[in-house]
Amino acid sequence: MANPTAAMLVIGDEILSGRTRDSNMHFLANELTRHGIRLTEARVVADDAAAIVTAVNALRAAHDHVFTSGGIGPTHDDITADAIATAFGVPITCRADAIALLQAHYDRAGLEFNEARQRMARIPDGASLIDNPVSTAPGFTLGNVHVMAGVPRIFEAMVASVLPTLTGGDPLLSQTLRVQRGEGEIATAFGALAADFPDLAMGSYPFVQNGAHGTNLVVRGTDPARIDAAMTRLAALFG
């Protein structure tokens, strides 16, 4: 079975200014790989409605799934939900089930469910809510777009609740052979071997350790027997 594809859209000025280092992309990449969904593109855009709309529409047309992070909090710079509604051309309102969740949460905490916090109940028409076990304010899925928080602990919890609902493909497997030779030494033979396995992806990643050049040779695919066959030949060449 062909693996479904996915794209990620990271939303936030703080990533592009360098203030914050994104960790959600790396987390999602590993989770998708395990789930047999191929992450084939990622983008980072600013807190800018037009940029979000353009990116969401490009990505949802090109991929089976789109995962967004960031911009669903209570402040004026949290514009993701509205931008998603614009991208889909649907209305957005404060939804009763989201209001009920948040009202109960703030009642328990003894905090006022004020106008700013009510913003977090704004959900585009037709979306289903994504559970937020950390701080209640929900994410949502609309069409093939999964809209999640930027705070890593919340993003990770939302991914954990969304992924089991998606049909994955065969797990994307990889094996690595670490060789104590530079990339330039092994490139020709490695390239020839890669050409013999068009169903696998092979990459080489150089490193320097104690002043010596080495290379990690990585073989990726979905068929364990084919990966084993490639690793056997790699080991014979360079082991």
Add this chain to the structure above:
Amino acid sequence: MANPTAAMLVIGDEILSGRTRDSNMHFLANELTRHGIRLTEARVVADDAAAIVTAVNALRAAHDHVFTSGGIGPTHDDITADAIATAFGVPITCRADAIALLQAHYDRAGLEFNEARQRMARIPDGASLIDNPVSTAPGFTLGNVHVMAGVPRIFEAMVASVLPTLTGGDPLLSQTLRVQRGEGEIATAFGALAADFPDLAMGSYPFVQNGAHGTNLVVRGTDPARIDAAMTRLAALFG
């Protein structure tokens, strides 16, 4: 003066599979901010020629500068230089000055300057070389696209040699006020204040410390006096 804009394109299967966590985007974001160039978009694509060509052409049309990382080594999966040539519709050949640099490097190291290593001298017509003080194999600039290595130490060295050649704008400044209140407490007043400073960008970033909710309020812009004025009002509101 309006600040020039830039985009980054990270190229590599290893980022999208989750094997490697990219650090070049965060490094570049900070360097550009210091240099007064506004990073407004970033993308990550696989080692796939069509994906690279499409992304490069979209980004170079929309931004003053494009910075790429990855895919310029000696192995079969290093296809960035060829993809850039395709994107610009120009020929690509092994260039004499790049060959001379690499030949001297491998002569010094007592290593064979073999066919795979000669691949690293493939440079699209019309490009200028970017110095690589770490491992010699050059990057290049073609039009407004700066093509650099993915290995962080080499990427960082190449950025250091490219940035001084680019005209930046006023430095992009920021100040942060850390408040011990949740985002929902401060959102309405913070939004109203942000509306009074349309020339500045203001963002709020929640955190939890020892179980208590707090928020970092960040003000960004190029005019130090305006940022100071905004910070004074923020401190009066929330300090």
